[in-house]
Amino acid sequence: MHTPFRYDYVGSFLRPGELKAARAAYEKGNITATELKEVEDKCITELIRNIKKIGYHVITDGEFRRAWWHLDFFWGLNGIEKVNTSDGLHFHGETTRNHSAVITGKISGKDHLFIEHFKFVKQFEDESTIAKQTIPSPAQLLTQLRLPEFLKQNKEIYPDDNDLKDDIVKAYHQVIDDLYEAGCRNLQLDDCTWTLYADRSFWPRFGITEEKLKVIAEEEVDLNNRVIAHKPEGMVINTHVCRGNFHSTYANSGPYDPIAPYLFAKENVDAFYLEYDDARSGGFEPLKYVPEGKKVVLGLITTKRPDLEDKQEIINKITDASKYVPLENLYLSTQCGFASTEEGNILLENEQWRKLELIKEIAEEVWKED
Numbered sequence: 001m002h003t004p005f006r007y008d009y010v011g012s013f014l015r016p017g018e019l020k021a022a023r024a025a026y027e028k029g030n031i032t033a034t035e036l037k038e039v040e041d042k043c044i045t046e047l048i049r050n051i052k053k054i055g056y057h058v059i060t061d062g063e064f065r066r067a068w069w070h071l072d073f074f075w076g077l078n079g080i081e082k083v084n085t086s087d088g089l090h091f092h093g094e095t096t097r098n099h100s101a102v103i104t105g106k107i108s109g110k111d112h113l114f115i116e117h118f119k120f121v122k123q124f125e126d127e128s129t130i131a132k133q134t135i136p137s138p139a140q141l142l143t144q145l146r147l148p149e150f151l152k153q154n155k156e157i158y159p160d161d162n163d164l165k166d167d168i169v170k171a172y173h174q175v176i177d178d179l180y181e182a183g184c185r186n187l188q189l190d191d192c193t194w195t196l197y198a199d200r201s202f203w204p205r206f207g208i209t210e211e212k213l214k215v216i217a218e219e220e221v222d223l224n225n226r227v228i229a230h231k232p233e234g235m236v237i238n239t240h241v242c243r244g245n246f247h248s249t250y251a252n253s254g255p256y257d258p259i260a261p262y263l264f265a266k267e268n269v270d271a272f273y274l275e276y277d278d279a280r281s282g283g284f285e286p287l288k289y290v291p292e293g294k295k296v297v298l299g300l301i302t303t304k305r306p307d308l309e310d311k312q313e314i315i316n317k318i319t320d321a322s323k324y325v326p327l328e329n330l331y332l333s334t335q336c337g338f339a340s341t342e343e344g345n346i347l348l349e350n351e352q353w354r355k356l357e358l359i360k361e362i363a364e365e366v367w368k369e370d
Contacts, residue, residue: 012337255282299335
């Protein structure tokens with residue numbers, strides 16, 4: 001079995017109160033790393049039990065061992081360390097904590113802590129469920145390391161951008177090899193870089209033009225594809241794209257039209273998990289760039305609000321999308337995770353599970369033969 005499934009999800013889940021309390025206690029030095037891991041293991045085990053209980057075929061650790069969907073992975077690479085910034089990331093109405101990543105030495109992927117995280121989930125696989133590992137994309141790392149506040153320091157270690165990109169590729173190759181050896185056959189590259197470029201309101205601020213977008217997009221596709229090309233036999237590599245997901249807020253808006261000729265047409269992933277939960281995502285016409293036979297997971301169910309979507313409206317949207325991608329190549333999921341950061345979105349755990357139950361109900365009605 002491989003992802004995606006007709007009813008699916010992106011990866012992260014709301015952190016239980018017990019886990020949040022343990023992480024806070026660890027940060028204050030009141031419990032040990034071993035004690036924190038015991039709570040993490042317990043909460044992840046319970047999460048997987050609940051995922052199986054509602055009949056899903058893919059399991060993750062809910063990203064329960066992370067504070068951020070992306071930074072924890074970057075900090076786990078050799079040559080990259082955690083650093084505080086002068087300000088957090090600005091979402092609509094809220095600002096994140098002021099954390100980032102800085103280069104302190106040559107980058108490598110040897111002995112990444114995520115390998116052990118995956119092994120813990122892998123043990124719960126059975127005849128009807130498989131484990132998925134989510135990590136940020138190589139392009140996301142490159143973008144992070146180009147943020148202006150630490151660019152000068154990063155350039156001191158990597159004055160040549162090509163050397164930086166080469167080492168990023170090698171580091172990801174190492175992580176992929178180690179995940180594969182640990183039994184991982186389903187890898188997801190989470191990537192929010194693309195929707196920055198899809199939001200034309202950002203273009204004047206960053207001096208983006210159609211020609212500059214072409215250069216940026218082709219660079220990112222090339223970087224991601226160099227990593228994807230290393231995919232071992234039997235492994236699936238998918239990608240997830242959204243417009244930011246922090247405490248039920250978002251970072252940007254805009255349809256996929258500007259980026260579709262690059263991302264959809266040229267990135268060699270097996271499937272695209274795409275945010276499509278409200279008007280900020282635009283219409284389905286950009287899906288015409290998706291190559292024949294490639295899979296698209298429609299993120300039509302929002303994780304940002306607790307209210308349930310109207311079933312028929314979702315079915316109608318799937319029908320609309322099938323004008324551009326055949327129904328047999330379409331799948332249904334949430335638009336993003338329930339907790340891209342440990343703060344989580346503003347809904348309750350039972351509302352989280354009801355969202356997933358709704359996805360399953362709709363998928364079983366639309367794809368009856370499955």
